[in-house]
Amino acid sequence: MSSPIKTFKPLHVVSDVSHTLFTEEIYPKRLPVILRGVEIGPCQEKWTAEYLAEKGGGKEVKIHVAPTPQMDFIQKNFVYRSLPFNEFVQRAARLKQDNFFISENEKYYLRALGDDPRKDIADISHQFPELAQDIHIPPFFNKDRFFSSVFRIASPGIQLWTHYDVMDNLLIQVNGRKRVVIFSPKEADKLYLNGDKSEVLDIDNLDEKKFPLFSHTERYEGILNPGDILFIPALWFHNVISLDFGVAVNVFWKHLDDNFYDSKDTYGNKDPLPATRAMQILDRALKTLDELPLEYREFYARRLVHRIQSKALCDHHPT
Numbered sequence: 678m679s680s681p682i683k684t685f686k687p688l689h690v691v692s693d694v695s696h697t698l699f700t701e702e703i704y705p706k707r708l709p710v711i712l713r714g715v716e717i718g719p720c721q722e723k724w725t726a727e728y729l730a731e732k733g734g735g736k737e738v739k740i741h742v743a744p745t746p747q748m749d750f751i752q753k754n755f756v757y758r759s760l761p762f763n764e765f766v767q768r769a770a771r772l773k774q775d776n777f778f779i780s781e782n783e784k785y786y787l788r789a790l791g792d793d794p795r796k797d798i799a800d801i802s803h804q805f806p807e808l809a810q811d812i813h814i815p816p817f818f819n820k821d822r823f824f825s826s827v828f829r830i831a832s833p834g835i836q837l838w839t840h841y842d843v844m845d846n847l848l849i850q851v852n853g854r855k856r857v858v859i860f861s862p863k864e865a866d867k868l869y870l871n872g873d874k875s876e877v878l879d880i881d882n883l884d885e886k887k888f889p890l891f892s893h894t895e896r897y898e899g900i901l902n903p904g905d906i907l908f909i910p911a912l913w914f915h916n917v918i919s920l921d922f923g924v925a926v927n928v929f930w931k932h933l934d935d936n937f938y939d940s941k942d943t944y945g946n947k948d949p950l951p952a953t954r955a956m957q958i959l960d961r962a963l964k965t966l967d968e969l970p971l972e973y974r975e976f977y978a979r980r981l982v983h984r985i986q987s988k989a990l991c992d993h994h995p996t
């Protein structure tokens with residue numbers, strides 16, 4: 678049985694955000710905020726599909742192609758295909774296709790990658806130098822913390838699953854509106870995680886039988902209008918629906934010192950190294966517990982949970 682979700686808290690919106698306001702007031706709180714009225718350069722007027730196609734050229738890009746608006750990473754209802762950037766942009770801006778991979782109603786999503794994704798990090802000033810001149814990335818973090826700048830171009834309606842990233846993020850919505858839903862890292866145990874993604878795909882019509890805890894999450898919601906920027910601190914979960922043909926650039930930067938991040942992670946979504954090590958150790962601990970008969974395994978599992986709760990969670994109040 679599915680039931681529609683109606684309650685949410687509106688995302689906080691702050692207007693006319695200056696460098697000082699962001700760095701001194703907003704950033705230290707580490708909460709998601711929609712920043713309005715920040716100067717992002719001429720991209721907002723210039724970046725029509727035609728202009729992007731002309732200036733972005735015919736470089737091959739790898740895109741997600743889905744038969745329905747909701748991309749499903751569990752059933753893999755989408756395929757990866759390559760298209761020249763100019764052809765891709767024109768298709769994404771259309772509702773119906775003459776040339777298609779799956780069907781005339783297929784939807785497209787680009788999450789730009791580096792030239793060689795195994796070695797290179799996405800950076801629009803390298804991959805799309807002419808277009809990069811049109812966008813002014815707000816200098817809200819130190820340049821030496823910069824990790825990547827990523828084109829996100831989407832067909833109207835397409836929905837990207839709920840996930841978290843391990844870096845701080847400014848999602849600059851250049852064109853088109855986008856609905857964003859955000860969950861705190863504290864909700865991780867109610868989101869049915871599969872790696873960095875939530876298995877709850879339809880977050881608006883909940884399958885309560887399959888995901889009973891999800892309806893207890895605290896959900897923040899907002900609409901990004903063209904020119905808005907969403908600050909998404911590392912580890913905050915986000916789910917986005919492009920309400921129109923959408924062009925965005927998101928900029929990731931490192932919150933932690935360099936040595937916390939995997940230097941081979943060009944995508945920027947690998948957990949910090951100590952977290953990865955802790956997960957591996959826990960996997961070994963679980964395997965070790967399996968050597969015990971059930972009664973003992975459960976007893977020691979409870980003791981482990983208690984130790985994790987009392988030693989590693991600050992919001993745990995022992996009774």
Ligand SMILES: O=C(O)CCC(=O)C(=O)O
Pocket residue numbers: 829830831837842846847848855915917925927
């Ligand atoms: O806006 C989008 O298409 C996705 C944004 C996103 O996932 C991100 O900025 O990390």
